[in-house]
Amino acid sequence: MIETKSLTCVACPKGCEVTVEYEGDEIIDIKGNACPQGQDYAKEEIVAPTRILPTTIRIKNGALSLCPVKTTKQIPLENMFKAMQIIGDKEIEAPVKMGDVLIENILDTGADIVATRDMPEEI
Numbered sequence: 001m002i003e004t005k006s007l008t009c010v011a012c013p014k015g016c017e018v019t020v021e022y023e024g025d026e027i028i029d030i031k032g033n034a035c036p037q038g039q040d041y042a043k044e045e046i047v048a049p050t051r052i053l054p055t056t057i058r059i060k061n062g063a064l065s066l067c068p069v070k071t072t073k074q075i076p077l078e079n080m081f082k083a084m085q086i087i088g089d090k091e092i093e094a095p096v097k098m099g100d101v102l103i104e105n106i107l108d109t110g111a112d113i114v115a116t117r118d119m120p121e122e123i
Helices: 036-047 077-089
Strands: 003-008 017-023 026-031 054-060 066-071 091-093 101-103 113-115
Touching: 003 036, 017 036, 026 036, 054 077
Parallel strands: 054 091
Antiparallel strands: 003 017, 017 026, 054 066, 066 113, 101 113
């Protein structure tokens, strides 16, 4: 069964409205992209969507109770829930520096979970 999906491309600043016709994982047609990046983005979004995961992690003895974190690269969308469970079960110890790796290679995706701000010890 042929399906059609409209996407707003985020591959470049233009934000093209791209329309994809596909059947399962087979791309039939892509329209509306102003650059080749839009075509690549649309294919990936249909066949194997990925995202950067920004969230927070609990921190012990920190100035705040949560520290903002993110993945170092995009991970498969299908792994988001399991990654959030792993992060939610973890508690780190202050102090933390921005860029510190808090969880290595989450779910064997090649992406690390890193701090996105410094978190000093509580005063």
